[in-house]
Amino acid sequence: MARWEERYRILERQLADRGVDVAEVRRRLKSLRIETPSWGYGNSGTRFGVFRQPAAARDVFEKLEDAACVHRFTGVTPSVALHIPWDKCCDWDELKARAKRLGLTIGAINPNLFQDECYKFGSFCNSDPKVRRKAREHVLECIGIMKKLGSRVLSLWFADGTNYPGQGDFIARKRRMQEGLAAVYAKLPKDASMLIEYKLFEPAFYHTDIADWGMAYVFASKLGPRARVLVDLGHHAQGVNIEHLVAFLIDEDKLGGFHFNSRKYADDDLMTGSINPYELFLICVQLAAAEADPKSPKEFAYMVDQSHNLEGKLEAMVKTVENIQWAYAQALLVDRKALEDAQENGDVVGAENVLVEAYRTDVFPLLASVRVETGRDPEPLKALRASGEVEKRIRERGEKGGRKGGGPGA
Ligand code: PSV
Ligand code: MN
Numbered sequence: 001m002a003r004w005e006e007r008y009r010i011l012e013r014q015l016a017d018r019g020v021d022v023a024e025v026r027r028r029l030k031s032l033r034i035e036t037p038s039w040g041y042g043n044s045g046t047r048f049g050v051f052r053q054p055a056a057a058r059d060v061f062e063k064l065e066d067a068a069c070v071h072r073f074t075g076v077t078p079s080v081a082l083h084i085p086w087d088k089c090c091d092w093d094e095l096k097a098r099a100k101r102l103g104l105t106i107g108a109i110n111p112n113l114f115q116d117e118c119y120k121f122g123s124f125c126n127s128d129p130k131v132r133r134k135a136r137e138h139v140l141e142c143i144g145i146m147k148k149l150g151s152r153v154l155s156l157w158f159a160d161g162t163n164y165p166g167q168g169d170f171i172a173r174k175r176r177m178q179e180g181l182a183a184v185y186a187k188l189p190k191d192a193s194m195l196i197e198y199k200l201f202e203p204a205f206y207h208t209d210i211a212d213w214g215m216a217y218v219f220a221s222k223l224g225p226r227a228r229v230l231v232d233l234g235h236h237a238q239g240v241n242i243e244h245l246v247a248f249l250i251d252e253d254k255l256g257g258f259h260f261n262s263r264k265y266a267d268d269d270l271m272t273g274s275i276n277p278y279e280l281f282l283i284c285v286q287l288a289a290a291e292a293d294p295k296s297p298k299e300f301a302y303m304v305d306q307s308h309n310l311e312g313k314l315e316a317m318v319k320t321v322e323n324i325q326w327a328y329a330q331a332l333l334v335d336r337k338a339l340e341d342a343q344e345n346g347d348v349v350g351a352e353n354v355l356v357e358a359y360r361t362d363v364f365p366l367l368a369s370v371r372v373e374t375g376r377d378p379e380p381l382k383a384l385r386a387s388g389e390v391e392k393r394i395r396e397r398g399e400k401g402g403r404k405g406g407g408p409g410a
Pocket of ligand 2: 157
């Protein structure tokens with residue numbers, strides 16, 4: 001018997017003693033799905049430079065191969081998000097077929113409304129109607145791509161903003177944003193949803209047109225039920241209580257999904273759960289409760305938004321998925337009844353302790369057991385390292401790795 005199996009037997013008993021429905025926890029862990037981003041597999045960098053990786057994907061087809069590789073080891077990442085035009089290809093049918101052969105589906109389509117020269121002063125908020133039209137047309141083109149590829153999610157992030165006081169008229173810009181969003185929302189297929197992402201700064205430094213979740217909420221609310229807010233963990237000011245805003249949006253039925261990553265200062269694209277695993281756990285506590293809400297169970301799009309610059313790309317993605325599974329598994333172990341009782345009774349220390357007890361549980365044997373049951377290795381990162389997949393890519397893709405232009409900063 002493997003050592004994790006012995007540990008699992010003990011854990012299973014402990015959890016049952018704590019009143020945890022272990023079968024239900026296992027079911028939930030098996031149904032967790034996380035989407036990885038195509039741009040996490042190509043070369044990327046910061047504005048200071050790009051350190052090329054010899055194993056990095058060179059085109060969208062290689063990005064698909066890498067996403068499929070991550071799925072092979074994790075078992076929970078069967079879809080990949082695309083960024084257009086970074087992933088533009090001449091034959092969408094071929095791309096869809098290739099994804100299918102690799103056991104993947106195409107997830108969110110992300111229009112790029114920030115790199116073209118004409119977007120220097122914004123896209124949907126630009127004062128030039130020609131630029132606004134071009135931006136809308138690009139989003140409509142992306143909706144067309146969604147239809148071709150079977151994607152059901154249009155994910156919008158805008159770099160729109162200004163660098164100096166007086167540079168733009170806040171209200172005129174706000175109205176242009178709403179108008180542009182309404183124009184593209186009207187063309188969204190009925191079975192698709194629109195996610196609106198916010199970010200407090202960068203590349204604009206004085207103001208951004210969708211600076212926080214409240215603004216994204218207002219835009220989404222005015223559009224209709226298929227527009228929701230996307231929370232990127234790297235896009236908040238220091239000290240923002242993300243689990244609180246997540247709960248608030250859930251209760252308004254306006255939380256659409258996540259861009260997982262981790263940050264120390266800003267949009268750092270670090271492996272999620274690496275800097276503040278407790279925060280990730282507390283967010284998962286809210287998500288897990290909402291998904292199991294007996295009155296109206298919710299569904300969210302869980303996506304990773306990380307472009308690794310120093311870390312090996314495949315390894316970092318697998319580790320990221322492991323980190324999310326850890327936090328999610330711990331969240332499933334929270335004794336909700338005990339928490340509710342403590343809250344009702346004003347038992348501050350007791351309530352906090354319920355959370356800490358779940359957070360301190362070593363869930364590795366549980367995850368290992370679920371992974372093995374679903375045909376995966378108990379330790380995905382170790383298995384990837386032992387597989388030779390990265391070395392194979394270094395041999396095939398050459399010393400230089402992916403070409404320029406494949407992702408952020410590249
Ligand atoms: C912007 O920082 C962002 O979070 C958006 O989601 C973009 O689409 C993505 O990063 C590009 O890396
Ligand atoms: Mn993002």
